[in-house]
Amino acid sequence: MMCGCSSILAMSYMFKNGFRLVIPYIDKLKYRVKGGWVGRDVRGALREQLPFAKELDGAFTLGHVLVNRTPVESSFKLALGQTVELVFHRHEPEVLDSPIEVLHVDKYFAAVHKPPSVPVHPVGKFNKNTVVKILRSEHPELFSNGEDLKVAHRLDRLVSGVLILARSSSAASLLQKLMRKNFVEKEYLARVKGTFPEGRLDVRQPVAHLQEDPPIYGVSEEGRSARTMFERESVSADGSQSLVWCRPVTGRSHQIRVHLQWLGNSWG
Numbered sequence: 001m002m003c004g005c006s007s008i009l010a011m012s013y014m015f016k017n018g019f020r021l022v023i024p025y026i027d028k029l030k031y032r033v034k035g036g037w038v039g040r041d042v043r044g045a046l047r048e049q050l051p052f053a054k055e056l057d058g059a060f061t062l063g064h065v066l067v068n069r070t071p072v073e074s075s076f077k078l079a080l081g082q083t084v085e086l087v088f089h090r091h092e093p094e095v096l097d098s099p100i101e102v103l104h105v106d107k108y109f110a111a112v113h114k115p116p117s118v119p120v121h122p123v124g125k126f127n128k129n130t131v132v133k134i135l136r137s138e139h140p141e142l143f144s145n146g147e148d149l150k151v152a153h154r155l156d157r158l159v160s161g162v163l164i165l166a167r168s169s170s171a172a173s174l175l176q177k178l179m180r181k182n183f184v185e186k187e188y189l190a191r192v193k194g195t196f197p198e199g200r201l202d203v204r205q206p207v208a209h210l211q212e213d214p215p216i217y218g219v220s221e222e223g224r225s226a227r228t229m230f231e232r233e234s235v236s237a238d239g240s241q242s243l244v245w246c247r248p249v250t251g252r253s254h255q256i257r258v259h260l261q262w263l264g265n266s267w268g
Helices: 005-010 042-047 053-061 131-138 169-180 255-263
Strands: 013-016 019-022 025-032 065-067 083-090 101-105 109-114 161-166 188-193 200-204 207-211 216-219 227-235 241-248
Touching: 042 053, 042 065, 042 083, 053 065, 053 083, 109 131, 131 161, 161 169, 188 255, 200 255, 207 255, 216 255, 227 255, 241 255
Parallel strands: none
Antiparallel strands: 013 019, 025 083, 065 083, 101 109, 109 161, 188 241, 200 227, 207 216, 227 241
């Protein structure tokens, strides 16, 4: 029996004023209790995992938080190996209604152009409004081999550019290995504030995760080593903005943004 997953996803979207919206739907999250949750109350454990923690109290009232398929109160203490389920009404943030262009497809990989505002894969409040889920809806032929697309590298949600997706686990492992060994080069064109210096700049500053909520990254001696090469492409007539080529040598989270801020030229 065919599941018709692409048809179901296609009915999930609506488009308005240049945005792609997801019709609100009932969703379920499932967790297995491991060491860090043992002995804790279920509400406290879930709050650390969910981007919509404020909705938890209502879920307990409605009996939508279950442990081993039985509704529980917020004070229920968790034990090793239990299964925690949360049933909730999911409202996803909107993204720009920009098409995801398929640039290349072969037996192993699919290359697409990711538009800005769309996350690559489900994260936080985003689930269906992601590159992988939109592709399943609009390009089911990419899944004809019976496997999900594998994310071997990422682009930040607000970044647009070429994204390579693997069509099998073995292809994903190969691409990740090539990236770790620097056989794959990445290049970004960024619009930044101010007049960026001429010539090539080689920035080698450690990047650290300075704050959890909201997440903040910055240069810190306690961070991980990071290196980015920069080269100015052009400057606006009034000098208020510059286009800069950015070539990350390492792959730390948000390192391009952090290194640009360290130079005094944040996103334009």
